[in-house]
Amino acid sequence: MHTTDDPAQATAGPPPLGEHLVAPSTRAAMTIQQEALYAAREHLRGQGFTELLPPLIGPVTDPGGRGAKALDVDYYGHPYKLMTSAILYKQASLRGFGKLFYIAPNVRVEPPETAGTGRHLVEFHQIDVEIAGASRDDAMEVAAGLLTHVVRHVLDTVGDTLAGLGRDPLAFAELLTGKFDACTHTEAVERLRGGGHPQSADAEIDWVGEETLSREADRPFFVTDYPKGSRGFYDREDPDRPGVLRNFDLIAHGGYGELVSGSEREADYATIVTRMRESGENPAKYDWYLRLAREGIPASAGFGMGVQRLVRFLTGLDALWQVSAYPKLPGVVAP
Amino acid sequence: MSGVHAPGLPEDLIRARARRGTAEAFPPADTYGRQLFGAGDTDSPAGDPRVSDELDTARLVPPVFMPQRLEKLIDLGREPVHDDVDLTTTVGGFASPLPLYVSAFGSTRVAAGDAGIAASRQAGRLGIPMVIGENLVPVGGYRRDTATRSPILARLRAYADACPPDRGGVVVQQSTEDADSEVWNLVYSDPSVRGLVDSGRLAFELKTGQGAKPGLGGMTVVGADDARRLADRFAVRDVLGADGWLRCATPGTFTEEILRQQVRFMRNNFPRARVWVKFHPGRDVAHAAATAWRAGADAVSVDGAQGGTGWAPRAFVGQVGLPLAECLRRIGRPEGCLLVTGRIWEGGRAVRALAAGATAVGLGRAALLAVDEDAEEGLVRLVQALALEARLLVSALGRYRVDALTPEDLWWPGQPAPAPTGAGQQPVAPIGGRA
Numbered sequence: 001m002h003t004t005d006d007p008a009q010a011t012a013g014p015p016p017l018g019e020h021l022v023a024p025s026t027r028a029a030m031t032i033q034q035e036a037l038y039a040a041r042e043h044l045r046g047q048g049f050t051e052l053l054p055p056l057i058g059p060v061t062d063p064g065g066r067g068a069k070a071l072d073v074d075y076y077g078h079p080y081k082l083m084t085s086a087i088l089y090k091q092a093s094l095r096g097f098g099k100l101f102y103i104a105p106n107v108r109v110e111p112p113e114t115a116g117t118g119r120h121l122v123e124f125h126q127i128d129v130e131i132a133g134a135s136r137d138d139a140m141e142v143a144a145g146l147l148t149h150v151v152r153h154v155l156d157t158v159g160d161t162l163a164g165l166g167r168d169p170l171a172f173a174e175l176l177t178g179k180f181d182a183c184t185h186t187e188a189v190e191r192l193r194g195g196g197h198p199q200s201a202d203a204e205i206d207w208v209g210e211e212t213l214s215r216e217a218d219r220p221f222f223v224t225d226y227p228k229g230s231r232g233f234y235d236r237e238d239p240d241r242p243g244v245l246r247n248f249d250l251i252a253h254g255g256y257g258e259l260v261s262g263s264e265r266e267a268d269y270a271t272i273v274t275r276m277r278e279s280g281e282n283p284a285k286y287d288w289y290l291r292l293a294r295e296g297i298p299a300s301a302g303f304g305m306g307v308q309r310l311v312r313f314l315t316g317l318d319a320l321w322q323v324s325a326y327p328k329l330p331g332v333v334a335p
Numbered sequence: 336m337s338g339v340h341a342p343g344l345p346e347d348l349i350r351a352r353a354r355r356g357t358a359e360a361f362p363p364a365d366t367y368g369r370q371l372f373g374a375g376d377t378d379s380p381a382g383d384p385r386v387s388d389e390l391d392t393a394r395l396v397p398p399v400f401m402p403q404r405l406e407k408l409i410d411l412g413r414e415p416v417h418d419d420v421d422l423t424t425t426v427g428g429f430a431s432p433l434p435l436y437v438s439a440f441g442s443t444r445v446a447a448g449d450a451g452i453a454a455s456r457q458a459g460r461l462g463i464p465m466v467i468g469e470n471l472v473p474v475g476g477y478r479r480d481t482a483t484r485s486p487i488l489a490r491l492r493a494y495a496d497a498c499p500p501d502r503g504g505v506v507v508q509q510s511t512e513d514a515d516s517e518v519w520n521l522v523y524s525d526p527s528v529r530g531l532v533d534s535g536r537l538a539f540e541l542k543t544g545q546g547a548k549p550g551l552g553g554m555t556v557v558g559a560d561d562a563r564r565l566a567d568r569f570a571v572r573d574v575l576g577a578d579g580w581l582r583c584a585t586p587g588t589f590t591e592e593i594l595r596q597q598v599r600f601m602r603n604n605f606p607r608a609r610v611w612v613k614f615h616p617g618r619d620v621a622h623a624a625a626t627a628w629r630a631g632a633d634a635v636s637v638d639g640a641q642g643g644t645g646w647a648p649r650a651f652v653g654q655v656g657l658p659l660a661e662c663l664r665r666i667g668r669p670e671g672c673l674l675v676t677g678r679i680w681e682g683g684r685a686v687r688a689l690a691a692g693a694t695a696v697g698l699g700r701a702a703l704l705a706v707d708e709d710a711e712e713g714l715v716r717l718v719q720a721l722a723l724e725a726r727l728l729v730s731a732l733g734r735y736r737v738d739a740l741t742p743e744d745l746w747w748p749g750q751p752a753p754a755p756t757g758a759g760q761q762p763v764a765p766i767g768g769r770a
Contacts, residue, residue, distance in 0.1 A: 229599030
């Protein structure tokens with residue numbers, strides 16, 4: 001029988017779907033995913049969050065970055081997009097729901113070069129959280145608490161499944177203390193350059209750099225203060241430090257890389273329009289969102305935690321496709 | 336009419352406006368698609384068609400003493416000739432056999448279909464970089480079906496199939512309307528373009544302005560059916576009379592910070608593509624160019640307000656925007672790769688622009704005329720003629736590399752003579768008692 005816990009197989013990519021669905025490692029991953037989602041919902045509901053079901057299509061979606069493309073949908077003759085993320089709807093929903101979350105399906109046609117990162121799928125899901133009136137520190141605290149709770153729940157309920165995949169529970173020992181490290185983007189760049197990696201100071205940490213930092217750590221850690229130009233227009237620019245965003249990533253240790261991206265959000269209409277132009281967007285296509293912004297969107301902070309990335313981290317499997325029942329790798333046409 | 340006359344006023348033009356209104360603000364719409372307009376043509380304030388602007392009044396001035404020729408003589412062990420001039424250079428990150436590229440023609444009728452493909456194929460054969468213009472995807476779509484291949488993919492393939500693997504490159508523009516269609520994302524994630532990406536021969540050009548109509552966006556003339564189809568993406572206006580509708584793209588809004596961040600966004604999002612930035616000949620072009628280079632642009636191109644393949648109001652042609660020579664003067668010694676376009680078609684203007692600071696020059700309307708003359712060889716021959724002239728001129732200046740040209744190689748009318756330099760300035764005693 002085909003198993004998918006072999007690193008060589010992970011690099012080669014998924015087998016035909018029929019084989020993948022019956023692989024023991026796929027079954028194990030789905031068991032762990034189910035418990036992770038249960039724990040996430042339990043934790044967030046316990047903290048007063050409301051779960052909404054996200055929209056799937058809209059006239060615009062998160063413009064994203066790093067070359068990922070949104071898929072077009074012909075919606076009664078109007079060009080709509082499948083959601084790459086529902087960030088704009090999360091912000092809009094704050095008007096009625098001060099603390100909300102989605103378990104949101106997203107589609108991003110990633111550039112083929114990301115097929116080999118082990119961290120990208122075209123179809124994936126996020127635990128998408130938004131908190132009205134929150135600061136970046138508040139959102140980081142929720143993200144850390146969520147991750148800690150999920151890991152503890154999975155260890156408690158399906159520890160034997162993890163053991164069957166060869167995942168050592170000691171890998172989570174430092175995480176369960178709840179004390180995560182943090183560094184700024186500038187510090188991360190310096191550390192990478194010090195190690196000989198040519199990381200750009202005004203761009204996203206690249207895939208190799210992210211994995212390097214992740215491997216060097218023994219517990220998850222935050223990277224904060226990404227430069228403007230590396231993230232979407234909705235990440236708030238620090239009013240006291242132009243060019244620096246009040247955002248964060250939460251990077252897993254052990255080489256698993258980014259689990260969470262989050263930020264304080266821009267809520268001021270004029271600032272949003274200006275930031276849209278800075279990211280090359282045409283404000284006119286964001287008409288519905290900008291109308292709301294003119295009327296007033298609550299200030300907020302929030303984040304998205306990648307479900308498949310979380311499950312890969314929990315299982316210790318080598319590639320993201322191994323923890324998706326229906327994997328679609330970038331650049332590979334799959335059913 | 337009552338027979339009123341107004342000597343001293345252009346009475347015919349005024350009466351034409353009184354009859355046809357806004358249609359008279361443009362050239363006749365029925366010439367769209369056939370006539371490439373520009374400064375110096377019959378529809379604009381005219382002059383000698385060979386002398387269109389200040390850059391054409393400058394002269395290339397070879398010195399008598401040529402130390403670089405001596406260096407080349409030593410290198411070769413024989414007297415150098417014009418064939419020894421090395422024109423290879425790096426154009427916006429691409430290896431090019433000549434300091435030359437084919438500049439953009441976008442969704443305009445002249446460049447549509449066969450002409451755009453023919454230009455792509457010939458540019459590929461020549462191995463010189465080529466820019467694919469804006470608005471192709473919002474107008475022509477991005478279908479994969481080979482039978483109805485989209486204009487942008489057809490041009491990319493025609494170029495890539497003909498181009499040697501170690502040279503050249505394709506540059507894809509994106510305007511504000513293109514951003515809605517995610518042109519760069521489409522191209523960057525398209526498996527059929529992967530060969531160009533993997534070989535480092537794909538660039539994206541941020542278009543911030545129009546050479547022929549600085550401060551405005553792209554304009555074309557469309558029929559009534561297309562006007563209806565495009566109305567949700569462009570401003571489409573009934574101002575041309577019975578012969579067509581005016582389709583206007585927006586120019587986009589830029590500040591120093593918006594430009595800086597957009598360039599960084601391009602580098603962040605498309606790390607394997609080169610970044611080019613195109614400016615109209617604005618009065619702050621030096622500031623804009625420096626901002627782009629410092630944000631990491633691989634090339635800055637300046638369009639010299641000379642004309643275009645689309646459409647422009649009469650009030651703009653020859654009346655708006657800095658002349659190319661003044662752009663080059665304001666930029667001074669460029670901090671990075673500087674590309675210029677505007678009425679380039681032969682070696683003299685090309686070498687003058689290079690001497691004034693450009694790294695390479697772009698062929699726009701001339702390339703279209705050449706492929707219209709001969710779809711298989713026209714552009715190749717035009718470029719061969721230009722390259723020969725460039726080698727002759729550069730060697731005449733005692734230079735043997737194209738990047739060895741300097742502003743010292745130019746003389747401008749009215750410019751004061753430079754102070755004498757070198758040993759010859761020492762007073763010399765008259766010989767034989769002559770004063």
